[in-house]
Amino acid sequence: xxxxxxxxxxxxxxxxxxxxxxxxxxxxxxxxxxxxxxxxxxxxxxxxxxxxxxxxxxxxxxxxxxxxxxxxxxxxxxxxxxxxxxxxxxxxxxxxxxxxxxxxxxxxxxxxxxxxxxxxxxxxxxxxxxxxxxxxxxxxxxxxxxxxxxxxxxxxxxxxxxxxxxxxxxxxxxxxxxxxxxxxxxxxxxxxxxxxxxxxxxxxxxxxxxxxxxxxxxxxxxxxxxxxxxxxxxxxxxxxxxxxxxxxxxxxxxxxxxxxxxxxxxxxxxxxxxxxxxxxxxxxxxxxxxxxxxxxxxxxxxxxxxxxxxxxxxxxxxxxxxxxxxxxxxxxxxxxxxxxxxxxxxxxxxxxxxxxxxxxxxxxxxxxxxxxxxxxxxxxxxxxxxxxxxxxxxxxxxxxxxxxxxxxxxxxxxxxxxxxxxxxxxxxxxxxxxxxxxxxxxxxxxxxxxxxxxxxxxxxxxxxxxxxxxxxxxxxxxxxxxxxxxxxxxxxxxxxxxxxxxxxxxxxxxxxxxxxxxxxxxxxxxxxxxxxxxxxxxxxxxxxxxxxxxxxxxxxxxxxxxxxxxxxxxxxxxx
Amino acid sequence: xxxxxxxxxxxxxxxxxxxxxxxxxxxxxxxxxxxxxxxxxxxxxxxxxxxxxxxxxxxxxxxxxxxxxxxxxxxxxxxxxxxxxxxxxxxxxxxxxxxxxxxxxxxxxxxxxxxxxxxxxxxxxxxxxxxxxxxxxxxxxxxxxxxxxxxxxxxxxxxxxxxxxxxxxxxxxxxxx
Numbered sequence: 001x002x003x004x005x006x007x008x009x010x011x012x013x014x015x016x017x018x019x020x021x022x023x024x025x026x027x028x029x030x031x032x033x034x035x036x037x038x039x040x041x042x043x044x045x046x047x048x049x050x051x052x053x054x055x056x057x058x059x060x061x062x063x064x065x066x067x068x069x070x071x072x073x074x075x076x077x078x079x080x081x082x083x084x085x086x087x088x089x090x091x092x093x094x095x096x097x098x099x100x101x102x103x104x105x106x107x108x109x110x111x112x113x114x115x116x117x118x119x120x121x122x123x124x125x126x127x128x129x130x131x132x133x134x135x136x137x138x139x140x141x142x143x144x145x146x147x148x149x150x151x152x153x154x155x156x157x158x159x160x161x162x163x164x165x166x167x168x169x170x171x172x173x174x175x176x177x178x179x180x181x182x183x184x185x186x187x188x189x190x191x192x193x194x195x196x197x198x199x200x201x202x203x204x205x206x207x208x209x210x211x212x213x214x215x216x217x218x219x220x221x222x223x224x225x226x227x228x229x230x231x232x233x234x235x236x237x238x239x240x241x242x243x244x245x246x247x248x249x250x251x252x253x254x255x256x257x258x259x260x261x262x263x264x265x266x267x268x269x270x271x272x273x274x275x276x277x278x279x280x281x282x283x284x285x286x287x288x289x290x291x292x293x294x295x296x297x298x299x300x301x302x303x304x305x306x307x308x309x310x311x312x313x314x315x316x317x318x319x320x321x322x323x324x325x326x327x328x329x330x331x332x333x334x335x336x337x338x339x340x341x342x343x344x345x346x347x348x349x350x351x352x353x354x355x356x357x358x359x360x361x362x363x364x365x366x367x368x369x370x371x372x373x374x375x376x377x378x379x380x381x382x383x384x385x386x387x388x389x390x391x392x393x394x395x396x397x398x399x400x401x402x403x404x405x406x407x408x409x410x411x412x413x414x415x416x417x418x419x420x421x422x423x424x425x426x427x428x429x430x431x432x433x434x435x436x437x438x439x440x441x442x443x444x445x446x447x448x449x450x451x452x453x454x455x456x457x458x459x460x461x462x463x464x465x466x467x468x469x470x471x472x473x474x475x476x477x478x479x480x481x482x483x484x485x486x487x488x489x490x491x492x493x494x495x496x497x498x499x500x501x502x503x504x505x506x507x508x509x510x511x512x513x514x515x516x517x518x519x520x521x522x523x524x525x526x527x528x529x530x531x532x533x534x535x536x537x538x539x540x541x542x543x544x545x546x547x548x549x550x551x552x553x554x555x556x557x558x559x560x561x562x563x564x565x566x567x568x569x570x571x572x573x574x575x
Numbered sequence: 576x577x578x579x580x581x582x583x584x585x586x587x588x589x590x591x592x593x594x595x596x597x598x599x600x601x602x603x604x605x606x607x608x609x610x611x612x613x614x615x616x617x618x619x620x621x622x623x624x625x626x627x628x629x630x631x632x633x634x635x636x637x638x639x640x641x642x643x644x645x646x647x648x649x650x651x652x653x654x655x656x657x658x659x660x661x662x663x664x665x666x667x668x669x670x671x672x673x674x675x676x677x678x679x680x681x682x683x684x685x686x687x688x689x690x691x692x693x694x695x696x697x698x699x700x701x702x703x704x705x706x707x708x709x710x711x712x713x714x715x716x717x718x719x720x721x722x723x724x725x726x727x728x729x730x731x732x733x734x735x736x737x738x739x740x741x742x743x744x745x746x747x748x749x750x751x752x
Binding site: 131132135136139140141142143160192193194195196197198199200201317318319321322323 | 586587590591594595598602635636639640642643645646647648746747749750751752
């Protein structure tokens, strides 16, 4: 590296594109990144070798693992998650993680190597058109073919990934651009793109209309989503809920934005959510959606969704307004700013009678579902719910819970008593099996002082099981709770309920998971008897370092309540 | 109800944006009837004109999805009565058809078409108008032997008087917030 001061007094440094890239990452505050090396990204790995003190590269065992680890890291740290991969198969392996981050608005920058510029289009070894392939699953992407263009592309990538509605961005850099030497000025971060409006200006009129509706509502209901967490509106949201006295229900992406035990937290929305908030969505007079996007898993049949209610939608992305549910009062803007403004305009209030309706319905759900799920009869097999209950009690609701996708995901989110802000990491929109293990690794790197528990089923575990290698190598302290029912439980439940119990390809022929853990140097226990469960969980959670706890749970337990596909939220079934 | 809509989309002049925009249609199984792209009245900003048939509710959502793209400034949609629009068609005919009879010449005159090039072997006729007009000319020339035919995508200008420059200034100011 060679630094010279030019006549204009601007310091210019000569270095390779790869070294410039690593400098850019350091200047963006990246200290940890996830990736996998290969031919077309080798100059970047070479440059990382020189900066080991400043930037730590975690080598996952598959590029998909790198994306989920970066997502877990981003979701907990609030920073941009960063991934590195080579061209061709390395790049295509990122697609699932990009799609997941796109649907769950997770800030992520993926950098891929590409074959040298002059070979592009020649079907060269490990060449794929990753810019075209990733277009549908990125917020923005770009190919860079000259070293001098790298800093501006990286600056733009980070700005786009984290601003407005966050999302994944891909920067594809040809190998010759990585090698090429160029003169670089001091790195400039990006803070504006002329065609891009990430933060819509708050409309005073909309805020007034919203406040008027909120203040005159008799039976209002708040639905909160990821936007509360993404905008860091912890205090603003809780203050708003408490001042207005309005019951608040969460989407799985909004979970942990308000403690589970909060008296106004009325539970989970949607397909396997709680009885009361689903039923009462179709009884409330004003629906206040905060940073959520009315996903079909939340709304059920949208033509019979909250038709009686006036809808207020606090949302940063104009494309989400009226996309699935018509908003009477759209409030465009960052949730934190909208909530701050609304907090002032909203009156102090209490909705005792209306809250009592929730309690009535809660009692029904408790009687028909929750009691049995959390305290099965002695002769019944262990339930996922009772395992989560003990995990929750013993960890005092303080852990970060990272879930995979399926029955265990619903159970963990329904029954873990989240005490702290930003403590739930899950694949919500895309429903990516295999998400939890690498995402938990990323979450732990983001919050080394917090307990991180990955809750995984026996199906999803085997989709990214190779990431146990990262735990083995880095000794990262991720606790793995494997809820094993020897089935693809959610698919089996649907086959049970809607396909006349014709169980097609859901029976899992599983390996010995303890033996696999042993191969990776990870201690483990397997629980098959209820009377051993609590002691095992104590050992699991107090163990120093990673630990696999496999619990054999009831094979054919179904998750209730449930809104069958095509049904309305108020048709939610308790059995 | 399905209707014809014309979308005008203003974008940065960068590689890949056209692909991002067109996949918004293909993902929703909407066929693009015609597409035209060129530089707009503002330097370095490109304008796409896209014609599709769909329902207005869908089109509204699509316009928002297009505007959501980082490098897109603004997207508008219009029904046919909200715009003035034209298409151009070129017809390649054997020159001997024109020299031997008066018929082709009469058709060309009647349609206010013009001769763009006359070569010993072939003649190129140009006609600007609505699709129905260029199609009618095509039907009439067809018996006389059309060697080649091409029609451009629609270009259109909206009737409302607000200029893109004003929108451009608004977006640029909002991007600084």
